[in-house]
Amino acid sequence: MGRNEDAQDRLLGMFVDMAYADARELSEMRVGACRCCYGEGHRYQFTTLEWERYQEAHEKALRKAEAKGEEEPEFDPKGGPGFTLTREPNPECPECGGEGKPRVVFKDTQRLSPGAVSLYSGAKKTKASRFCEAFVILA
Template structure:
């Protein structure tokens, strides 16, 4: 009896709208958007999508589609899943970071302004030029240079806790790492660098989107979590455990996840 019902579902004819819906749904798994793209009214698309996903013929075709997808080479599939894991687990600090470095007064003598060697050399050159001009014009000689806190400012030194100028906070300094030495995870996250009027902008892929795809892959999306906004922490914990991280095991995809989606994964209420 059950076999007969399955055969009936497989052979059931779909309307052009229903056919368009399930095909669009397999593109992005957003049921409401798929209904709109298929031609349903945006006003009723969410309700229509929920009903369409429960349609026996559509559910049967989606299940068959998932089986076909799972027949893709396990090697290629593992590479794709591993790339998603790289994006999710990548440390953005490998690309750029905000550092707190010493200010000009942190390590100067008596916490006075401290010069770099090049700055002091430029100051001496300028002073010598002014002295020569004063001598040529018989003008009053400029006062001697004042080294203040001395020479040797190094911004890589940590801030001084007793600095009266920055009070130990130092100054903010954005730092961009050499992308030639990135780890595989950071390399997967990194897209490129854009020069803007405010400086460099590191462009990366969306870690949240990659995490969402992995959660869907491992079947961790539940309708009540989406509707009530609960279970996120538990879902993330299950996601990590599914990849073997909790026990220190290797990251590898689970070929048997195949759970059908029953709602709008990407919809916001």
């Protein structure tokens, strides 16, 4: 096989990989529950860590009020703990109307298929976002 044929075969293989590639291997738009979908009374629901911090902040406010001899602030549990963004939206939710909240998920590029590798050209982190932007040369 000559040099040109070899290069042509590689190029053809790359285009075949691109043609059958699934761009969702790079990034996806997913929809999950909004903060009010499953909160008590459809109020704002916290993740477990947020709930712990929210309670700690209240306890700190209580100690501060007590030290100053002021009236102790009442704890408002809002929608309580248990928020999971991967849960399905609640069709009864008055806040999102059951449509949930969309979010972008960038995938780990260490284990891409040959097709997805052919689409991937890099990632960058922007000042405006804490997230990385994956981008493709063809889609």
